[in-house]
Structures are given as structure tokens and as C-alpha cells.
Amino acid sequence: MNKNIERTFVAPACIIVAIATQIPFILTIIFSTLRWNILRPDQGIKFVGIKNFKYYLTDSEFYIICLQTIVLIGSALVLCMVFGYLIALMLDCDVPGKTLSRTLILSPFFVMTTTTGVLWKTTILNTNYGWVGTIADMLGIKAIDFVSYYSRPLLVFLFVWQWMPFFVLVLLGGLQGIPEEVLERANLDGCNWFEMTFKIKLPMIFNHMQVALMLGLIFLVKEFGLILTTTSGGPGQKTYTLTYYIYKALFSGSNVGRAASLSVITVVVTLTVINLIFRTIKKRRELYQ
Incomplete structure (x- = not known):
């Protein structure tokens, strides 16, 4: 009886989530089977089956952009996790100015990605009137155009700047949830900083790491505004990701079917990677247990 009551309360949320997520995805799958050029209404809308998928799966450009997406997002994800954990460790300590430090570190997460892109590109990195150009003029040297010559490292840096605070927030919550008794016993046993940090605290927040990695991966995969504005x-095509490739297929190519098929492929690839991350963390957690 209790289970039936619980299901009754959970059912409305499940229905709303299903409507908000699954119906658009089903429509995307349907669109992916169509040949639909929005600039050529005279051609009509025709069913082409899996031809849109074949187009990308037999195109070398798709695999280059797919690999590029993995490298860019994978690099950002690793850096977000490493620096996010280290910063979370510092914020977990009882030091003066801790509240102000948390506010400053977490603030980029609450800035719109398009605003972040415009801010960095025009205010900071512009070689004429940005900070980079101004400082270069003061030093009497030539300003470096990071957007043109170091676009990939720059994009990874901006991804990390934008989303690392989210990792800090999640991991800090995990660190603060560790029982004091465990840490006290570790101190009594003579554990040094390295052992306390990576052999005691890190295994105890594996669940938080899993949440941060999976949600962070989703956030980074769907990142679009930051790329567009920078x-x-x-x-x-050096900073194309699959998401930006979808945008170009739809708004430059005006091809709804191909853009939809690419969206489906992106979702499948993302879910596969999330599953691999989940399995890897689960195995690592079992080893520590």
C-alpha cells in the first residue's frame, strides 16, 4: 500500500518529465527521416528513411568534428574535475574570507554563456581596445590574437572558467558531508595530507564525482552560445563541436532532416559516454570498498 501511495505522488513528476523530454526527442527522430529544406518549400517534405544518417556516417568531416568534440570537451571535463576538487578542498578549510572566496569562485557559473563569450572576446581579448591590447601597448609589444591563433586552447579555457564552479559546488557539498569522526580517526592514525586528500576524502565523494561528471558532460556537450560569440x-572548423555542427546544418544548410539526424547521433554518443563514465566510477568505487 505504501508503494502505491509513493507511486501516486511520483507519477505527476514522471509524466511532466516524459512530456518535456521524450516528445521533443521523438519528433526529432521523425524529422531525421525526412528530406526537408526550409528554403525550398517547392521541393516539399519527403520520407528518406536513414539516408540522413548515412550521409554523416559516411562523411569524413563528421568524424573529424566528432573527434574534435571529444578532445575539447574531454579536456575541459578533466580540468574542471581536477581544479574543481582542489578548489573545493581549499574552500572546505576554515580560513578567513572563506565566504567571499566562495562567492567569487562560484560567480562565473551564474553568468550567461553568451555574456561570457562577449565579455572575454571584446573586453579582455580584443587586440585593439581590450585588456590584452592595452597591456601590450603599455609594454611596447605586439598583442597576441588568442581568438585566431589559439582558438582551441582558448575555448577549453572558457569552458573551464564557465563550468568549473559547478564542479566546485557539487564536490564541496560532498566534502562537507564527510563525517567528522572519519577525519578524526584518520588524523589519529597518522594520515598525512596526501593520504587524507586522495585516499580518505576522494573515495568518499565518488557519488558526487559521478553526478558532477555526468551533468558536466551534458552541460559541455550542449554548449553553443560560448562558441558562437567567441x-x-x-x-x-577548428572549434566546431557536434552542437555547433547541428546549428550550421540547420541555419546555414537549411536542412531540417540532416540537423535532426545529427542531433539524434549526438544524443546517442553522449548517453554512451555517460554510461562508460558511470561504469568506470562504479568499478573504481568497488575497488576502494
Whole structure:
């Protein structure tokens, strides 16, 4: 009887989530089977089956952008996790100015990604009137155009700057949830800083790491505004990700079917990677247990 009551309370939330997520995804799958050029209404809408998927799966450009997406997002994800954990450790200590430090570190997470892109590109990195150009003029040297010459490292840096606070927030919650008794016993046993940090605290927040990694991966995969406002995918296609590739397929190619098929492929790849991360963390947790 209790289970039936619980299901009754949970059912409305499940229905709302299903409507908000699954119906659009089903429509995307349907669109992926169509040949639909929105600039050529005279051609009509025709069913083409899996031809849109074949187009990408047999195109070398798709695999280059797919690999590029993995490298960019994978690098950002690793850096977010490493620096997020180290900063969370510092914020977990009882030091003066801790509250102000938390506010300053977490603030980038609450800034819109398009605002972040415009801020960095125009106010900071612009070689004429940005901070980089001004400082270069003061030093009498030539300003470096990071957007043109170091677009990939720049994009990874901006990803980390934007989303690392989220990792800090999640991991800090995990660290503060560790029982004091465990830490006191570790101190009594003579554990040094390294052992306390990586052999005691780290295994105890594996669940928080899993949440941070999976949600962080989703946030980074769907990141679009930051790319559009900083590099616009350039120079060339050096900073294209699958999400930006979808945008170009729809708004530059005006091809709804191909954009939808690419969206489905992106979702499948993302879910596969999330499953691999989940399994890897689960195995590591079992080893520590």
C-alpha cells in the first residue's frame, strides 16, 4: 500500500518529465527521416528513411568534428574535475574570507554563456581596445590574437572558467558531508595530507564525482552560445563541436532532416559516454570498498 501511495505522488513528476523530454526527442527522430529544406518549400517534405544518417556516417568531416568534440570537451571535463576538487578542498578549510572566496569562485557559473563569450572576446581579448591590447601597448609589444591563433586552447579555457564552479559546488557539498569522526580517526592514525586528500576524502565523494561528471558532460556537450560569440566555430572548423555542427546544418544548410539526424547521433554518443563514465566510477568505487 505504501508503494502505491509513493507511486501516486511520483507519477505527476514522471509524466511532466516524459512530456518535456521524450516528445521533443521523438519528433526529432521523425524529422531525421525526412528530406526537408526550409528554403525550398517547392521541393516539399519527403520520407528518406536513414539516408540522413548515412550521409554523416559516411562523411569524413563528421568524424573529424566528432573527434574534435571529444578532445575539447574531454579536456575541459578533466580540468574542471581536477581544479574543481582542489578548489573545493581549499574552500572546505576554515580560513578567513572563506565566504567571499566562495562567492567569487562560484560567480562565473551564474553568468550567461553568451555574456561570457562577449565579455572575454571584446573586453579582455580584443587586440585593439581590450585588456590584452592595452597591456601590450603599455609594454611596447605586439598583442597576441588568442581568438585566431589559439582558438582551441582558448575555448577549453572558457569552458573551464564557465563550468568549473559547478564542479566546485557539487564536490564541496560532498566534502562537507564527510563525517567528522572519519577525519578524526584518520588524523589519529597518522594520515598525512596526501593520504587524507586522495585516499580518505576522494573515495568518499565518488557519488558526487559521478553526478558532477555526468551533468558536466551534458552541460559541455550542449554548449553553443560560448562558441558562437567567441570563435564562431573558426578559424575554419577548428572549434566546431557536434552542437555547433547541428546549428550550421540547420541555419546555414537549411536542412531540417540532416540537423535532426545529427542531433539524434549526438544524443546517442553522449548517453554512451555517460554510461562508460558511470561504469568506470562504479568499478573504481568497488575497488576502494
